[in-house]
Amino acid sequence: MSTDPTTEDKAGVVLSVLSGRETVGEAAGRHAHLSERSLLDWREAFIEGGLRELQGSAARRPPPRVTLLEAEAAELKSALGEVCLELNVWQALGACRQRYPEHG
Numbered sequence: 001m002s003t004d005p006t007t008e009d010k011a012g013v014v015l016s017v018l019s020g021r022e023t024v025g026e027a028a029g030r031h032a033h034l035s036e037r038s039l040l041d042w043r044e045a046f047i048e049g050g051l052r053e054l055q056g057s058a059a060r061r062p063p064p065r066v067t068l069l070e071a072e073a074a075e076l077k078s079a080l081g082e083v084c085l086e087l088n089v090w091q092a093l094g095a096c097r098q099r100y101p102e103h104g
Contacts, residue, residue, distance in 0.1 A: 005034075010054045013039060014046045 005013075013027050017039065024043075028036045045053035097103075 007051055007054045010042050011046065011051055014043050014054070017043060018046075 013031070013034070016022050017024055017027050022030075024036050024039050028034045028039050042054060
């Protein structure tokens with residue numbers, strides 16, 4: 001298998017493992033550029049969505065937990081940005097009150 005396997009190559013290896021003809025370790029060992037982790041990812045993608053999931057980068061998508069953690073991190077970054085903005089407004093307001101105490 002080349003370093004860039006086709007969808008058919010991936011399917012052949014996955015089906016060989018799923019059918020019990022060989023283990024993940026044996027299948028990965030037969031191909032110089034195939035890690036057991038990649039094969040496990042291919043197997044998961046195939047089980048979830050068939051051949052279509054083995055095409056392109058779909059088989060290289062992050063695990064669901066990583067996706068959830070990335071979404072949570074993005075949400076926390078947004079919340080932190082809002083808090084920082086609010087703090088800046090309060091600080092600017094405080095500076096204005098010190099500069100013009102008769103107006104505030």
